[in-house]
Amino acid sequence: MSKIFAFHGGIHPPENKKQSTRAPIRLAPIPEQLTIPIQQHIGAPAKPCVQVGEQVLKGQMIAEAQGRISVSIHASSSGTITDISPQAVPHPSGLEAPCIRIKTDGQDQWAPHQGLADYRSLPQLELIDYIRNHGIAGMGGAGFPTDVKLHLGDDHIVNTLIINAAECEPYITADDMLIRERAEQIVGGIEIINYLLNPTHILIGIEDNKAHAIRVLEDALRHTELNIDIVVVPTKYPSGGEKQLVRLLTGVEVPSGRIPADVGIVCQNIGTVAAINQAVFHGTPLISRIVTVTGGAAGKPQNLEALIGTPISDLLETAQVNHKTLSRLVMGGPMMGFTIEDDAIPIIKTSNCIIAAVKEEMPPAPPSQACIRCGLCEQACPAELLPQQLFWFSKSREFEKAKHHNLFDCIECGACSYVCPSNIPLVQYYRFAKNEIRAEEAEQRKSDQARQRFEARQARLEQAVLDKEIRRKERAEQAAKTQAAKKASNETAAKTPEDNIKQLKTAAAITRTKLKKALSALEVAKADSSDNIAQLDLQYKQADHAAEEAQKALELAQSGPQVPTTSAAPDIKQLKTQAAVARTKLKKAQQALKIAEDKGHDGADTLRATVVQLEEKSAAAQLAFASAETSTASSGSPLLALKESTDKALGTLKKAEAALETAIANNSPAAEKMKAGVVKLKAKYTEALAAQKSAELNTQTTSAPKATEVPAQNVEQQPTARTPADLKALKQNVSIMRTKLKKAETLFASAEADSEQAGELQQEIVRLTQLHKDAKAQLDAEEAGKIKAAAAQGIDLKKLKIDAALARAAVTKLERSIKKAQEAESAELNALQNELLAAQQQATQFNNTLSQFE
Amino acid sequence: MSAVLIAILVLLSLAVVFGLVLGFAAVKFKVEGNPIVDQIDDLLPQTQCGQCGHPGCRPYAEAIANGEQINKCPPGGQSTIEALADLLDVEAVPLDAEHGEESIKTVAYIREDECIGCTKCIQACPVDAILGAAKQMHTVIVSECTGCDLCVEPCPVDCIDMLPIETTLNNWKWTPPVPGIELIATDTGRTITHASNKEGTPS
Amino acid sequence: MNIDYRKITLDGLWHNNPALVQLLGLCPLLAVTASVVNSISLGIASTLVLIGSNLTISTFRKFVPDAVRLPVFVMIIASFVTCIELLMQAVTYELYQILGIFIPLIVTNCVIMGRADAFASKNPVSASLLDGAMMGIGFTVVLVILGGLREALGSGTLFADMHLLFGPMAENWTITLVEDYKGFLFAILPPGAFVGLGLLIALKNIIDKRLKDRQLANAPIIDQDSGTKRVRVTGLIS
Amino acid sequence: MALIRITSPHVHKPTSTAGIMRLVILATLPGILAMTFFFGWGTLINIIWASALAVTFEALCIKARHRPLSFYLKDNSAILTAVLIALALPPFAPWWLTAIAVFVAIVIAKQLYGGIGQNPFNPAMVAYALVLISFPVEMTRWTAPFMLYGEGWNILAFTDTLSLIFGSWAEHADAFTSATPLDEMRHRGGLTTEEAWRASDVLANVGAWHAVSAAYAMGGVLLLYKKIFSWHTPAAFLLSLGGIATFFYIISPDTYADPFFHLTVGGTMLGAFFIATDPVSSATSNKGKIWFGIGIGCLIYIIRTWGNYPDAVAFSILLMNLAAPFIDQYTQPRAYGHKAPKRGMKGKA
Structure with missing residues (x-):
């Protein structure tokens, strides 16, 4: 028996331990709902x-330890x-903290362990590490992660x-x-800790009011x-306090602000x-603990082995707590x-007792009362x-x-407090x-930091002013x-690249104008089917023109390898757009044709011819675009021109909107018309955006295969991948490849015996894998493009x-300001009110447009 | 008469001696600058909010050192006034309502989908606690925000809110116990206000 | 420069009373106030010195360098105190003997030094003169009240031995409050002076508080123009 | 079920300030009985009179300070102060003397300083010292023990005592007054102690004083047993007084009284067990209490032997009260986990 060293002070409150040690x-029964806080330590x-x-499953890890001082939760x-949401947790504040909630299935089925x-x-x-992963934290009071303490060696x-088996607080008998x-578990646990820490001396401190436990432990x-x-x-009390117990058992005092390990x-x-x-x-990880449920209101005070996360109400029920007499x-x-x-x-892991008093x-x-010292x-x-x-x-x-x-x-x-x-x-x-001191210290730190930042900022601004002066x-x-x-010297600036860009810009502008016309034509066609032919004719001409221009641009791009890529790239963009436009027109024409046929118009034949021509043009545009694409390497900034065009469209749109506003403000009769115009302009703008989008898409699709150096047959096999925005085809392609690959693999597996065949198959598999990979890459790129496109559309909303x-x-x-003016009875009041009206109208207008879009 | 003469001579020689001592002391122990400004500046909350009528905390510290009132700092509140009173050995006075009232600590929060990326708030922030660029949405670095609310006014779309700092388990504080019955009517004031916003300790 | 004579007067007598508010010159205050006559004589002596020193210092304030002002003030005050001492020796020798060391100690009376440094060295002659007189009177009044209190409590009389100061005509000024009074030694001893002064200060604070409350009750509520003083720390980054 | 949030601890030891005060008052009972036995009804009448006054003054003060009346009156502290004053005053102190003493104790020494727990000096001793200084004649008019007993041990009737206290004192005064043993010892002229013992009637009757002291000590031991106060202050007080007395007695038995005399006459025992142990005005830590006690013991001997006043318990305790905060600063216990105790005060005083 070791010597006992007394510590100063301490009290002897009534123990109230007997009640809960009888049973x-x-x-404890498995509750319906487990609420497991993610911070129990x-x-x-x-x-x-x-x-x-x-x-x-029971024992499955549901939250993993983060950082050195942390434990996982199961x-x-x-x-x-x-649910993973804030719930009320055991804390003196009564605040909520994030918890994982589990609806139990009653099976209590263990995860393999x-x-x-x-x-x-x-x-x-x-x-x-093993212990850490099993979620062991101190179960005495503070819940300090056990692995950290075992690491101290x-x-x-x-x-x-x-x-520490002192368990000095009244009522609690969980450790007892x-x-x-x-007891055998305790001995086993001590042996493990002994292996980890290898101490020269092991002491179990236990209070003399636990005679039974002492006997069992000795055995x-x-x-x-x-x-x-x-x-x-x-x-x-409090001999179970860590520092007090250390003093009691060893006579050593833990220095202030240090830990016993020191x-x-x-x-x-x-x-x-x-x-x-x-x-x-x-x-088995730490998923349950022994909880003493006792107190005057408990009909059957006892110790329960409860799952971590069990609501207290369940335990109270098990201990037959009388809710009428329960006061605390x-x-x-x-x-x-x-x-x-x-x-x-x-x-939670540290809940050792519940007193229903x-x-x-x-x-x-x-x-x-007053302190009488x-x-x-x-x-x-x-x-x-x-x-x-x-x-x-x-x-x-x-506090100092x-x-x-x-x-x-x-x-x-x-x-x-007990004795006062x-x-x-x-x-x-x-x-x-203590709280206040800690808060003050934190505040002091924060204000020091703020001061530093402020001073740094001041210095930077001063420096900026100086620099500006110097510049x-x-x-x-x-x-x-x-x-x-x-x-x-009278020098002349070479502006060739600039000219090139200008040209392309003009081309783009023209295309846009045509697009606009085509749109209006479509509208008119819809309104009045009799004028179909003339309109479609116009369309045809336009498409023709567009195609020609595309051809021109293509020739320019092809014949001019000396042209810098930066200027050539927008060209391709335009070609692409034009190709797309041509396709759209073709489709529209086809639709018109269909309508005409249905209605039995005489112009159906002409229309048919138009469609055929359009088809040709479209194919030509497509071809031109494809060849242009293959001929030039894509570069980083091909989207510039398109973007500019979108910006321009936006500018027009804005101007139109402004005009509309003034019109509305002036109650102009033209307002209605103007509104329609604005809507149209918006649509146009959206289309321009779409064009830009598709352009972006194309850049990606084209760059993807190039980067991976596709074999020749691969290109042959996937011509569809070249056409933009054909996600479905791409997906199909990928899945086909996958199936092929799998088939080949199974074949390879079954034909293992025959070495010759196996070699061939293996080659085949390698090829197929490559193909699959490529197809997948393309698909991915396509999808990424889509996402980007969506983002691009977002810009529109954002601006709005x-x-x-x-x-x-x-x-x-x-x-x-009107309020102020009212107070001041200012003469400006009327003017201000008018202004307000206008502003309100404007705001409503915007809101309406916004709601259309959202 | 000789007594008077002797007295005068003695006084004269004393004056000469002490004059020399004074002269020496004036040169030797001359104080450069004013160290009290640093001490005052340390006590101020460094929100740099300007509510005191000075452009920043340090200018106010300098003004206090030159005899300005110590009750012009709403972010610091009564505790800062008391700390200053303690340091300067003057009487603690209540906060001057003209400069604002002490309120709970807040941090700025930008409603990000309303932000238009005008950078006005970035320019207003004295501690560089707002992150963003032109045409890009901005956000506040909460840990650096001093709650000075200087960014609120410049915002053209009013998308900045001053939100009270949320109480979590980590920054939750014990409320002070209700002072017993020994409290009398005349020493209400601070203790009462502290006690009023608490609940549930023995009363 | 605009001088507020009313404020100077009120300050000396009440708001900034040297004994009750500034708590200066406590040594003679506590030591000699065992009777009214002692109090009056010390009060008058202090007032005379105060007036004289304030006058002189204010007159010469522009010629005295800041670094050596204190030695100069001490010289001036000491001269006046010596004059007063000689005067008392000549006129009221008995009283001079009773007051003993406290007459020369006026030199070190903080009231006088304090006013010299805080007021006379910064203000014109007329204001300083008034300030000296009012501070002196304020001090004297407190001395007399305390002296009366202690004399009444301690020995049951008032205005005893006034002839020491005012000559034979004051022989029968003595008022006996309680016949056959046993005496309450505590009031005569210095601790009694402390308690008495404490009570006087408390009384003044009570009156001040009442006055303030009344003023607040009567004062119209002035709407403060708030929030106008804010200064922007930060400008634009240009 | 209305659950509320209450901070720990949730249990409390069933002790109260009022209970402690009550116990101290009860512990003075042996002393009161002994005083009554030897000096007549005067002590009892004084206690009742003083208690009534004390409660009245206390109530007035609490009212004037706008505080809850019954809450403060219930703590029994005013009555304890009154009892201690009454025990310290001569048994036939005139009514006004007691009144002044109680007024000073309750109003000036206690309430003006902020009420219970705030007074730097022991109120009873402040009052005692004040009346001792102010009314030396009345305060030295003790009676000799048994003097009031007429033929066949008939004590002076209760009503007569009443009229003695509340009536005009002067008529009867000289019939009953007598010096205390300490007076006799102090003003013995050129006699040696030996001669003084033989010459003085008062000293011959010193046994009664011893008995009263023993009664106080009994009450003190009871409080010690009940752990109302720790042994440190009384032990240090008595040992230091006894030690110094022994030292000087050994040097010159003729000049200096013996230690037993010093310990058992005057207010020594009352002071040691009931006044010096007043927690409000004494030192806090155990070590501090020892220094506090030693200081009192030494001062008592010095003042008794070489000072102006025959007894010095009140002055010594007041002087040490004054020193208590200082002692506290320098006798902080070493806290757990610290190598050395911290001394003095950090920050602004």
Whole structure:
């Protein structure tokens, strides 16, 4: 037996432990709904690794550890994940925190798990990782990740291992019952920790009010080879506090602000030890724990083995708690536990006790009186502080002094509050003061940072002003020099590339005009079918023209390899657009033809001819485009021209809109017409955008195969892939390739015996794999293009939104100024009101357009 | 008469001696700058919000060192006033309502789908806590935002909100215990306001 | 420069009373106020010195360099105190003996030094003169009240021994409050002076609070023009 | 089920300030009985009179300060102060003397400083010192033990005592007054202690004083047993007083009284167990209490032997009250996990 060293202070509150030790540990029923907080420990919260709706099995990891100080979390029972959302968690604040909710299926089906046959064969680091992955955190109080404590061997010399079985808080008997019934697990756990830390000395600290447990433990320890001492300490609160227990068992004090490992001691809670045993030998993660449910309102106070995440209400029901007499629900012990308001709060890894107290056993505290400095708190303080001084300082917010009086050595055990004859909530004041000090420190850090940033910004701005000044001077000098140089030599600027671009731009403009015309024609055609022929004729001419131009552009592009790629690329773009346009026209013509045929018009023949011609043109355009494409390498900025055209369209659109607004404002009769015009313009703009989009698509499709150096036959096999926007075909292609590949593979597998055939097949497979790969790449590129296109359409909306927001803001601002004007009875009132009306109209207009689009 | 003469002579020689001492001290112990400004600046919240009527916290610190009132800093609130009073050994006065009222701590939040990317708020932010570029949507780096609300006014589309800092398990604080019955009518003030926004501790 | 004489007067007598508010010159205040006559004589002596020193210092304030102002002030004050001391020796020798060391100690009386440095060295002669007189009177009044209080409580009389100051005509000024009074030694001893002064200060604070409350109740609510003073820290990045 | 949020701890030891005060008052009972036995009804009448006054003054002050009346009156602290004053005053102190003392104790020494728990000085001792200074004649008019007993041990009737206290004192005063043993010892002229013992009637009757002291000590031991206060202050107080007395007695038995005399006459025991242990005005830590006690013991001996006043418990305790905050600063216990205790005060005082 080891010597016991006393610590200062301590109290002897009524124990109330007998009530809950009469019955053996019972399994709590599986609840319908498990609520498992993702942070049940000190350190970083675990990261959920399951999705809502996913089926999980018991023991399956549902959130994994993140960072060094963290532990993973496992499903306590099998079921479906219903929710990952903030829920009320066991915390003194009563706040909500993210939880994973599982609807249990009642099967309680285990995920496959297996213990380690011989953990000694594993390297220590791996074993520690194993424990971490099984979610073991300290089950005594704070929930410190156990693996971190077991890891200490590296940078600390651990000579003493202390197993904390003191369980000094009144009411709680979870550890007591654990020892009585599962002592062999504890011994096993100690052996594992012994292997990891290799201490010279192992002590189990247990209070002398647990005679039964001590006997059982002594029996169990006979079977182990380890030298383990059971140290029976006198019953006194808070002998189970880590620092107090260290002092009791070893006479050593943990230096202020340090951890026991700094003096070569590691403490583990006895519950944690048992959990390690279960994890290592049986592979079961920490998914349940023993909870004491007791208190005056409990009909059957007892210890329950509850799944982590079980709502408290279930446990209360099992313990037959009388809700009529229940006045306070405390989670944890009466000295350090916290009250909970919501009995849906779940059990977590650190929940050791639930006290359902009646009013008589935990009466509301009487009002606090003045401190008479009686010193009882000082006699009770286990950290040898001066509680009353700390109280004065905390109350008057003299935190500097409180810190000097070692406020941060307070372990918040509550002994001082317990003994205070004036009922002063001492420990509450300390908690408050600690909080405030930490918050102040954080604020100080933040304000220092803000200061630094502000000063850095000021410096940067000053520097910017200086730089600008310098640049201005330099520019002035430069300008003077150029002036001089210009005078000296009359130079001519070579503008060939620029000319080229201009040309292309013009071409684009022309195409656009045609497009517009074609559109209007279509509309008219729709309105009046009799004029079909003339309209279609016009269309035909236009298409012809477009095709010709495309041809021209193509020739230009083909015959001019000396033309820089930057200028050639937009050309291709245009060709593409034209090809697309031609196709569209063809389609429209076909439709018109169909209508005409249906109606039995005489012009049907002509139309048919037109369609044929259009088909030819379309094919020609397509061809031209394809050849142009193959002839030139695509470059980074081919979209420029198109973009410019879109911008222009936008500009026109805006102008038209502005005009419309003024028209509306002036109540002009032309407003209706103008509106229609605007709508048309918008459509046009959208089309321009679409063109741009498709252009973008094309760039990608063309670049993809080139990058992967396709074999010749591949190109032959997939001509369709060349045509833009044919996603379906591409997909089909890919799946065909896949099927072929699979077939070949199966063939290869069955024909393994015949080596000759196998060789051939293998070659075939290689080829097919390549093909498949290529097809897939194309498909991917296609899809990416689509996504981009969608984004491009988004821009439109965005712009509109901006305009709408601006209009709204203008309205609010005007309203404000009108208010002011009203107050001031200003003469401007009328003018302002008119302005407001106009602004409101504008805003509504925008909103309407916006709603059309959304 | 000789007594008077002697007295005068003695005084004269004393004056000479002490004059020399004074002269020496004036040269030797001359104080450069004013270290108190740094100390004051340390106590100010560094929101750089300008509500005090000075362009930034340091200018206000300098003004305080030159005798300006210490109650013009709404973000710092009463606690800052008390800290300043403590440092400068003057009486703590209530916050001057003319410069604004103490409110809960907030951070700026940009409603991003309404942002038009005008960069006006970026230019207004004294601590470079807003990220964005022209025509791009902006966002606030919450951890750097001091809650000065200088960015709110310049926004042309009013898409910046000052949202109170949310209480989570990590920044949750214990409420101070309700002071017992010993509290009397005359020492209400601060303690009462602290007590009023709490719930549920023994009363 | 515009001088607010009313403010100077009120400051000296009440708002900034050297004994009750500034808490200056406590050493003589507590030591000699055992009777009214002592209080009056010390009060008058202090007032005379205060007026004289304020006048002189204010007159010469522009010729005194800042670094050596304190030695100069001390010289001036010491000269006046010596004059007063000689005067008292000549006229009221008995009183001079009773007051003893406290007459020379006027040199170090913080009221005088304080006013010299805080007021006379910064203000014109007329204002300084008034300030000296009012501060002196304010100080004297407190001395007399405290002296009366202590004399009444401690020995049951008022205005005893006034002839020491005012000559034979004051022989029968003594008022006996309680016949056959046993005496309350505590009031005569210095601790009594502390308690008495504390009570006087408390009384003044009570009156001030009442006045303020009344003022607040009567004062019209002025709408403050708020929010106008804000200054932008940041401008545009140009 | 209305669950509320309450911070821990959720259980509380069933002690209260009022209970502690009550217990201290009860512990003075042996002393009160002994005083009554030796000095007549005067002590009892004084206690009742002082208590009534104390409660009245306390109530007035609490009202004036706008605080809840019954809440504060219930803590029994005013009555305890009154009892201690009454025990310290001479048994036939005139009514107005007691009134002044109680007024000073409750109003000036306690309420003006902020009420219970805020007073830097022990109110009873402030009052005692004040009346001792102001009314030296009345305060030294003690009676000799048993002097009031007439033939056949008939004590002076209760009503007579009443009229003695509330009537005009002067008529009867001289019939009953007598010096205390400490007076006798102090003003013994050129006599040696030995001669003084033989010469003085008062000193011959010193046994009664011893008995009263023993009664106080009994009450003190009860409080010690009940852990109302720790042993540190009284032990240090008595040991240091005894130690110094022994030292000087050994040096010169003729000049200096013996230590037993010092420990058992005057207010030594009352001071040691009931006044010096007043937690509000004494030092806090155990070490501080020891220094506090030693300071009182030394000061008592010094003042008794070389000072102006025959007894010095009140002055010594007041002086040490003054030093208590300072002692607290320098006797902070070493907190758990710290190598050395912190001394002094950081930050602004």
